[in-house]
Amino acid sequence: MPRQGLCSVVRTHILAERSTQEKIRDNRRAKTRQNTTEEASASPRGQTEMAASCTLAVSPAFAASCSPSSSSRRSRRFGVVAMASVGQKVYAPGVAVSEGNGGLPKIILKSPHGSEAEIYLFGACVTSWKVPNGKDLLFVRPDAVFNGQKPISGGIPHCFPQFGPGPMQQHGFARNVNWSVTDSEVNEGDPAVTLELKDDSYSRSMWDFSFQASYKVALHSTSLSTTLKITNTDDKPFSFNSALHTYFSASIAGVSVKGLKGSKTLNKDPDPKNPLEGKEERDEVTFPGFVDCVYLGAPSELILDNGLGDKIAISNENWSDAVLWNPHLQMEACYKDFVCVENAKIETVQLGPTQSWVAEQKIELI
Numbered sequence: 001m002p003r004q005g006l007c008s009v010v011r012t013h014i015l016a017e018r019s020t021q022e023k024i025r026d027n028r029r030a031k032t033r034q035n036t037t038e039e040a041s042a043s044p045r046g047q048t049e050m051a052a053s054c055t056l057a058v059s060p061a062f063a064a065s066c067s068p069s070s071s072s073r074r075s076r077r078f079g080v081v082a083m084a085s086v087g088q089k090v091y092a093p094g095v096a097v098s099e100g101n102g103g104l105p106k107i108i109l110k111s112p113h114g115s116e117a118e119i120y121l122f123g124a125c126v127t128s129w130k131v132p133n134g135k136d137l138l139f140v141r142p143d144a145v146f147n148g149q150k151p152i153s154g155g156i157p158h159c160f161p162q163f164g165p166g167p168m169q170q171h172g173f174a175r176n177v178n179w180s181v182t183d184s185e186v187n188e189g190d191p192a193v194t195l196e197l198k199d200d201s202y203s204r205s206m207w208d209f210s211f212q213a214s215y216k217v218a219l220h221s222t223s224l225s226t227t228l229k230i231t232n233t234d235d236k237p238f239s240f241n242s243a244l245h246t247y248f249s250a251s252i253a254g255v256s257v258k259g260l261k262g263s264k265t266l267n268k269d270p271d272p273k274n275p276l277e278g279k280e281e282r283d284e285v286t287f288p289g290f291v292d293c294v295y296l297g298a299p300s301e302l303i304l305d306n307g308l309g310d311k312i313a314i315s316n317e318n319w320s321d322a323v324l325w326n327p328h329l330q331m332e333a334c335y336k337d338f339v340c341v342e343n344a345k346i347e348t349v350q351l352g353p354t355q356s357w358v359a360e361q362k363i364e365l366i
């Protein structure tokens with residue numbers, strides 16, 4: 001399985017100048033602290049603050065860092081430069097901040113090969129991954145909202161610290177809060193950014209532990225790699241489960257997923273709270289109707305045919321499980337246009353104080 005680029009880049013550290021994002025996050029969480037459901041109504045104040053954060057601009061130092069002479073080294077570190085009052089930063093070449101839908105800030109990665117990716121700080125959600133021919137292989141649902149209140153329905157949302165169903169909101173809170181940028185780097189021209197989430201009063205109202213989540217997204221010519229690291233920064237153990245709930249663009253009648261034969265299944269159809277145990281017998285899983293199935297002990301690589309003429313290798317390290325989901329007529333307006341193939345850790349991870357868990361995903365056009 002090709003794993004080049006997942007771990008091999010030279011790590012760099014960037015001074016985190018986070019004041020603006022921290023303020024946005026703290027204010028928004030203060031606003032929503034009382035309401036731990038995803039259905040909180042939009043906050044005009046929150047929206048204003050989000051919009052304010054998008055005054056980030058390219059600085060002269062950033063422009064200089066993009067010049068041919070400065071990009072000649074193979075791998076470079078880029079310190080964040082505090083840029084006066086709005087907390088502007090300088091990122092590595094190929095990494096930029098822009099205003100996304102609803103005024104929410106997003107990171108844009110551009111590789112010299114012509115591939116591009118977008119990551120919203122809200123939920124650390126990768127919403128777009130374009131390969132060099134310009135095709136976006138991810139899907140954002142038409143009902144997705146970008147109001148900083150509800151999770152973004154599409155792209156690669158996080159499920160953490162609960163996959164669900166369970167005691168807290170569906171798929172946990174990590175997709176429902178702002179993350180901060182802590183690093184950016186360039187490796188042989190390929191850009192990467194690292195985002196971070198830590199506990200606060202909002203997370204503790206649902207899950208009373210101190211933790212740090214670090215999420216690195218690295219763009220290559222025909223692939224996108226992500227590394228999620230969860231660290232227990234508490235003085236007591238905690239347990240969690242998690243997933244990358246990836247929405248792929250698709251033509252559902254032509255979709256197949258290969259590689260799952262032999263895996264243990266927990267079929268959530270018809271009752272997600274009482275999944276039926278079984279074993280996958282098919283070489284290729286297709287989607288003729290509603291599908292919602294967990295695969296325990298899934299292999300380290302699946303091959304998705306998206307029915308649109310593309311084959312995508314979905315490989316992983318340490319995401320031991322997988323989930324396939326298509327809502328069929330429950331989402332009549334869009335079910336034909338996407339499929340969720342999710343790398344997951346359904347079986348609980350337990351971490352003692354100072355311990356970390358790391359999992360990597362690589363999605364690659366083959």
Ligand SMILES: O=P(O)(O)OC[C@H]1O[C@@H](O)[C@H](O)[C@@H](O)[C@@H]1O
Binds near residue numbers: 245272
């Ligand atoms: O929260 P979202 O993006 O609408 O996704 C919901 C679905 O997510 C899937 O991962 C679950 O297996 C489904 O049971 C669930 O309905």
